Amino acid sequence: MEHPRVLVTGASSGIGEATALAFATTGAVVGICARRAERLGDVLDRCREHSPASRMWVVDLAELDGIEAFARHAGAELGGVDVLVNNAGVPKRRRTASLTPDDVERVMAVNYFAPVRLTLALLPAMVERGRGHVVNVSSMGAHMVAFGTGAYAASKAALEMFTEAMYLELAGTGVRAHLLVPGSTASEFSTPREGNDPPFPQDPAGVVAPEVVADAIVACVDDERFMTFATDRAAATAAAKAADPNGFLAGMVERLGALGR
Numbered sequence: 001m002e003h004p005r006v007l008v009t010g011a012s013s014g015i016g017e018a019t020a021l022a023f024a025t026t027g028a029v030v031g032i033c034a035r036r037a038e039r040l041g042d043v044l045d046r047c048r049e050h051s052p053a054s055r056m057w058v059v060d061l062a063e064l065d066g067i068e069a070f071a072r073h074a075g076a077e078l079g080g081v082d083v084l085v086n087n088a089g090v091p092k093r094r095r096t097a098s099l100t101p102d103d104v105e106r107v108m109a110v111n112y113f114a115p116v117r118l119t120l121a122l123l124p125a126m127v128e129r130g131r132g133h134v135v136n137v138s139s140m141g142a143h144m145v146a147f148g149t150g151a152y153a154a155s156k157a158a159l160e161m162f163t164e165a166m167y168l169e170l171a172g173t174g175v176r177a178h179l180l181v182p183g184s185t186a187s188e189f190s191t192p193r194e195g196n197d198p199p200f201p202q203d204p205a206g207v208v209a210p211e212v213v214a215d216a217i218v219a220c221v222d223d224e225r226f227m228t229f230a231t232d233r234a235a236a237t238a239a240a241k242a243a244d245p246n247g248f249l250a251g252m253v254e255r256l257g258a259l260g261r
Helices: 014-025 037-048 064-078 101-129 150-169 210-220 232-243 245-258
Strands: 005-009 029-034 055-058 083-086 132-137 175-181 227-229
Touching: 005 014, 005 064, 005 101, 014 029, 014 037, 014 083, 014 210, 029 037, 029 064, 037 055, 055 064, 064 101, 083 101, 101 132, 101 150, 101 175, 132 150, 132 210, 150 175, 175 210, 175 232, 210 227, 227 232, 232 245
Parallel strands: 005 029, 005 083, 029 055, 083 132, 132 175, 175 227
Antiparallel strands: none
16 A cells, blocks of 8 residues: 555554654654654654654543544544554553452553544445555453453453454455554553552563564554564464463463462
């Protein structure tokens, strides 16, 4: 697709920022949105170095009732959306016994309901044009272990099943749904945050830069597979659990016990 119009959510930092820049360098017209105006403006300036027609909108996607209006506005300013990258999300590191209903509902609103609503608002025009892509960014939390991240992992698992349904149901329409699993990424998600338990120690060898994930997102648009992983390591870990989930989790219980968790 030559010079597509791409909308990237959660683009003020991390994977979203890197993805916006990666698409801009290909000549795509990039629309970016997030809550933090100043940081988003910095990203826009860098996108416009490669794609002058790129633009931004400051929006809080947790405000679900405003998403349809935002989709109309963004679509009109871009002249349509060819590629939607649903990247915006909120982490939640808190063990199940300490979660509150508000915790769970907030995470589901941003990580599941918001991308679904934005997709539903933009999908009819894609189908009518007979072309388009929806890329939903998931998490290894839905493919490895959900220790301390049950609410977050559940929201991503819900998004994955919605994406799978789209992939099957949109066959033959010219519109494709893609699921991208990043793996461990150096971003704000892995830093201490108010209302979250401390982040887990990570093996530096398994943590990749946001630019690695961004390149995988750009590449997956031309990949006919439903699900792709940003790294071979993440794919191998997911495959190991899928092959024997009972054995995999039993091993994790033993490891966590040895660590006193």
